[in-house]
Amino acid sequence: MRQLPASLGMRVDEIDTPALVVELDAFERNLQRMTQAVAGRVRVRTHAKTHKCAEIARRQIALGAVGVCCQKVSEAEAMVAGGIGDVLVSNEVVGAAKLARLATLALRARIGVCADDAGNVAALEAACAAAGARLDVYVEVDVGAKRCGVAPGAAVLALARCIVGCRHLRFAGLQAYHGAAQHLRSMAERRAAIERAAVAVRDSKARLEAAGIDCPRVTGAGSGSFAFEIESGAFDEVQPGSYIFMDADYGRNEWAEPLPRFDQSLFVLATVMSRPTADRAVLDAGLKASSVDSGLPLVWQRPGLACVRLSDEHCVLSVAPEAAAPVLGEKLLLVPGHCDPTVNLYDHYVGIRAGRVEALWPIEARGAIY
């Protein structure tokens, strides 16, 4: 482990850069706003793929979350090692070695997983039988994301029957996450997408009921849509992740009632490393410091400065004539384009409050993509 980017009590301008900074006041407001917005109407299972950090998971659970979601077995292993007792791998897990690890993990914590294939269900059963473990298995339904998942309706019933027939698996319900809906820009588009998802969920549940199969739970939803899933009445549990941090891409969404307005709390702190011309400044945070899959980072609260391109270790800024000129060595905050893959580039969060470093949290599941 290389040296930490900061030490407790340090001023923000003393933090080594690039650093992944969390403004703790904003972060804590976001946690509270989610609790208030859900208001106990459904269960909250926060998504740990965003933060990959057991400390943050523990804080979410302290505020009422029933546990976390993960996307990978290794991510779930990191969360269980960090004391989280209830983890849903909200994804398919394929391959004997991974399934053996998943089953072993289910001996130490309540573990759920998704399935969209009968052969995979048989492999899950075999892994659990070998480990003497039991897994919660959700049928993933494609409610519009066009990624994984079976089609709503008859295919859901067929796969649920497979699971119900397995001695070591518990049929836990439906995973119905509409990822593509999260970044539809207008509230109206997102509401309409989730209404269609809810129709698909209700149809699938009706098939299960008609066949006498109990559907204990429908889980899904993200930060950009969860209020619509709750209002639909078709969901029992929501899986928001990004609300704790936000990012430039979520910032481009329309936010209005019934969704709360979350604050930007996650930043990349960067240093001005070159001022080659009056209209150009270069920061020390490039593609290895900020993910650009959803667009370039934004400069925080410095009018007239804009990121124009990133290379591996550089961010080139344009400096407008009227802008306060950035000075060599000055530190600026960037809002990452997409929070989740940006977090995955770092080993620590530097938590700041009132201009000082208050916390250093390890990102235990950084790189946990297995």
Next chain:
Amino acid sequence: MRQLPASLGMRVDEIDTPALVVELDAFERNLQRMTQAVAGRVRVRTHAKTHKCAEIARRQIALGAVGVCCQKVSEAEAMVAGGIGDVLVSNEVVGAAKLARLATLALRARIGVCADDAGNVAALEAACAAAGARLDVYVEVDVGAKRCGVAPGAAVLALARCIVGCRHLRFAGLQAYHGAAQHLRSMAERRAAIERAAVAVRDSKARLEAAGIDCPRVTGAGSGSFAFEIESGAFDEVQPGSYIFMDADYGRNEWAEPLPRFDQSLFVLATVMSRPTADRAVLDAGLKASSVDSGLPLVWQRPGLACVRLSDEHCVLSVAPEAAAPVLGEKLLLVPGHCDPTVNLYDHYVGIRAGRVEALWPIEARGAIY
């Protein structure tokens, strides 16, 4: 450290995924081709920002490289810890804490750094005086990349004079890397860009000579252009990095004499985790497994399969009607869009030859962005 993705001797289809795989035959051919192409005409200082791995650096040095380039102090620290005795930080380093680390490192190895600002040169001198160290300092010249660096000519002379006047700094020459030229698609465009860079270098060297300042070395060039820098006669040292691996974006370049044709040796091994429809397959390697800043990954040697989008942990493939259908659990190789930031997502390389795992190399400088 979490478990390794593979063990020695394992078959490729047993490697846990996503994994960063190096096809060792192709990798070794690339190393040889660079040595042959340069043919001793200039020094080779390979760029370690691509691989971040001391084992690879040692192999490059065994084939004649004089040392490596790094972009960050923490990357240089990792290379020196791995036994590399000559490192050029081909970048500006700003801030007292970083400069103190750089100066301390210069007590253990030959260390160079770039500068494009007189105040930064003064800070370098102060850091070296405090540590009792000496640094090689290169003036970075903007030869067309429009990133860092002073303008060619008078500004180079002025900054070189600053360096020459510092007791603890050695003026080592010019850093003249044209990053933007590397991905100009046609040979003609790249040749023309490097011809312009060479003019800028010659003009700057002439100014230094006229002022009686010796310019020991001009260093620069990348995998996409190095033969042009050599042919220009204006460069003493080249800094290729990506040639060892290649990527989808370099693959879109025109490659012809005098540049050798390098082979794709770096891959992301991924598993088919879902087959929801006949025309769609989903792999377990998303944005946290393959950087998309330079475009989506390509599917290797599987006609009719194409990556259509990535999310955090998924790669959605289109499956053409005539394609051999990918089977759930099957492992496919992806060519990453951009090698450097993809490497930075992993802790290990899995070296394979003839279908078996032959090597596991730690990526010591993964995340070394400080």
